[in-house]
Amino acid sequence: MAILLMGAGTFAVDRMSGSQPEAPVFEVDPFWPMPLPNHWLLGSAVGVGVDSRDHVFVIHRQGSFNERTEIGAAAVPPTGECCLPAPNILEFDPEGNLVNAWGGESDDYDWPTSNHGLTVDPNDNIWIGGNGRTDSHILKFTRDGRFLMQIGLPNQEANSNTTAHFGRVAKISFDASGNEAYVADGYGNKRVVVLDANTGEFLRYWGAYGNEPDDTDLGRYNPDDPPAQQFRNPVHCAEPSNDGLLYVCDRPNDRIQVFQTDGTFVTEKFIAPATLGDGSTWDIAFSRDPEQRFMYVADGKNMKIYVLDRRSLEILTTFGDGGRQPGQFFAVHSIATDSRGNIFTTETYEGKRVQRFVYRGLGPVTAMNQGAPWPRRDSN
Numbered sequence: 001m002a003i004l005l006m007g008a009g010t011f012a013v014d015r016m017s018g019s020q021p022e023a024p025v026f027e028v029d030p031f032w033p034m035p036l037p038n039h040w041l042l043g044s045a046v047g048v049g050v051d052s053r054d055h056v057f058v059i060h061r062q063g064s065f066n067e068r069t070e071i072g073a074a075a076v077p078p079t080g081e082c083c084l085p086a087p088n089i090l091e092f093d094p095e096g097n098l099v100n101a102w103g104g105e106s107d108d109y110d111w112p113t114s115n116h117g118l119t120v121d122p123n124d125n126i127w128i129g130g131n132g133r134t135d136s137h138i139l140k141f142t143r144d145g146r147f148l149m150q151i152g153l154p155n156q157e158a159n160s161n162t163t164a165h166f167g168r169v170a171k172i173s174f175d176a177s178g179n180e181a182y183v184a185d186g187y188g189n190k191r192v193v194v195l196d197a198n199t200g201e202f203l204r205y206w207g208a209y210g211n212e213p214d215d216t217d218l219g220r221y222n223p224d225d226p227p228a229q230q231f232r233n234p235v236h237c238a239e240p241s242n243d244g245l246l247y248v249c250d251r252p253n254d255r256i257q258v259f260q261t262d263g264t265f266v267t268e269k270f271i272a273p274a275t276l277g278d279g280s281t282w283d284i285a286f287s288r289d290p291e292q293r294f295m296y297v298a299d300g301k302n303m304k305i306y307v308l309d310r311r312s313l314e315i316l317t318t319f320g321d322g323g324r325q326p327g328q329f330f331a332v333h334s335i336a337t338d339s340r341g342n343i344f345t346t347e348t349y350e351g352k353r354v355q356r357f358v359y360r361g362l363g364p365v366t367a368m369n370q371g372a373p374w375p376r377r378d379s380n
Contacts, residue, residue, distance in 0.1 A: 020364040023307050023316040024287060024294055026343060026357040026373050028327035033096035033354065039073055040086035040101075041065070045346035045354055047118030047128065047171070047334050051143055054338045055099070056092045058346055058354050059118040059128060062104075088115060089126070089145070094338070096356070102145030109139055109147050110154045116187075117171035117334070121197060122178035129169030131187040131234070136165045138172060138183070138200075151200035158188035160213030163202040166193065170236045171283070171334075175261070182238040182246060182261075190215060190231040192238045192248055194261070206263035207231055208250065221252050223273050228253055232279075239284040241292050241310065249297075251279035256297070256313070269313040275301050285335045285343065286310065296335055296343060303329040304369075305345070305357075319357075319370040326355065327372030 033056075036042070043064035049057045062085040065071045072080035088103030088111075105111045112130020119127050125148060126141045137152035152165035160167065167188030172181050174197060183193040185205075191213040193205040207213035208231045218228055237249035245266065246259045254273045258266040272280040278301040287294035287310075295310040303322035306315050320329045330351035336344050341359030357373065 020366065021316055022362045023365050024341065025360040025363040026319060027360055027375055028373055029356045029358050030326035030375075031096070032356040033092045034098065036086060036090075036098060039082045039084050041070060041083040042086055042090075042352050042354070044348040044350075044352055045333065046116050046348050048336045048344050048346045048354060049118050049120035049126070050336050050338045050344065051120045051124045053124075054094045054340070055143075056094075056336075056338070056344055056354070056356075057118055057120060057126060057143070058090045058092070059088055059103070059115050060086065060090075060346075060352070061115050062086075062088060063114075064352070089118070089128075091143070092354075100144060106147065109150045110137060112137075112139075113154075117169065117184075119172050119174065121174045121181070122176065127172040127181070129166070129172060129183075129186065131168045131170060133168075135168050136188070138166065138169055149200060151195065158215060160185075160189040160191045160205075160207065160215050163205075168234075170234050171238070173237070173239050175240045176242050180240075180261070182240055184235045184238040184249065186236070187234040189213065190233060190235060192235065192246070192259075192263070204263060206259075208253075208257060210259065210263045210265040221254070221276065221279070223254070223276075227255070227268070236281065237283050239286070241286060242290070243292075247284050247295065249281040249284060251281050252277075254280045256281050256284070258313075267313070269308075271297060271306060271315070272299065272302055275299075277301060282333055283335045285337045288337055288339055288341050296337070298332045298335040298345060300329070300331040300333050300348065303332060305332065305335065305343070315368075317365045317368055317370060319373045321369075321371050323372070324351075325372060327357075327374050 043060045045060040047059040087101035091100040112135045113132030116131040136156035140149040156165040158167040170184040170186035181195040181197040194203045232252040236251040257268045282300045283298040286292040295308045297306040304318045304320040331349040333348040334346045343357040
């Protein structure tokens with residue numbers, strides 16, 4: 001199928017070489033995933049991860065529905081045939097078929113009051129956090145939903161210098177060996193935490209620029225102010241690369257800070273720095289080549305995905321736009337890649353869906369803002 005890269009504006013050629021830079025090319029798959037059974041409906045979708053089989057796991061919030069307009073079948077009495085909240089965690093095979101669904105409250109663990117983030121570790125275990133007011137813990141499951149471990153207890157006060165619990169965790173990520181877990185901690189605390197992924201033991205933590213975390217309220221972000229010396233809430237992701245760097249989403253500050261994995265600050269990149277409110281840096285995924293040459297950044301406020309050169313942090317191009325059609329976004333929240341280089345995204349707020357963007361190889365960059373990477377219709 002041919003590719004149409006939509007959007008206005010051209011990208012400047014490389015002034016040194018006189019040639020256009022290249023970047024991964026994607027095409028939205030409007031038929032992925034397959035329709036859900038049982039009149040199930042996704043709520044605000046706040047996490048996506050891919051396991052070693054390229055199965056895709058999505059987590060959403062069952063409490064995010066409008067009962068009158070979305071889940072009439074769950075009303076008492078039912079007001080119509082459709083719809084019902086899907087289970088919290090859904091598993092899809094590479095073709096988009098739903099193959100498992102699980103999650104929710106249990107006597108064995110404390111389910112978050114507000115699900116947030118889902119990551120698959122190198123052993124195919126599922127880790128989730130929560131950004132509800134009382135969520136100060138992490139849960140770990142097997143990929144089929146068997147409970148393995150809870151780290152921390154709920155109902156703890158925010159404290160960015162404690163080693164006993166968390167403060168409304170946004171997301172957990174892992175190094176290539178799976179021995180260490182990197183926690184974006186998060187909505188209550190203002191830090192990165194590194195854990196032993198097997199035991200849950202706290203190993204180290206730090207704030208912006210590698211500083212000791214400080215929970216002082218910084219007030220609202222102002223792009224005209226000097227760069228903040230601490231993270232703002234939420235610290236939304238902390239993604240380790242294969243070459244020993246850690247990329248942290250300081251979302252309301254519109255920046256990605258890069259560290260060595262011991263907390264030594266390396267550099268930072270501001271993205272759409274005029275963005276206010278929810279901020280621009282929501283989540284990160286890497287291309288699947290051994291060098292992880294490219295980095296993909298989800299921007300839920302400006303409704304797009306940035307494609308960056310991971311080493312230089314240069315923005316090469318973007319795709320997506322605000323809207324509800326395939327290839328557009330409403331609050332793109334989380335992003336992950338599979339072994340074939342395909343991208344998967346979820347949307348929160350009223351977006352409430354997962355999308356797949358098929359990797360079509362490398363191509364010359366001809367537009368900074370591609371818009372929706374929609375398949376070209378066959379001409380007659």
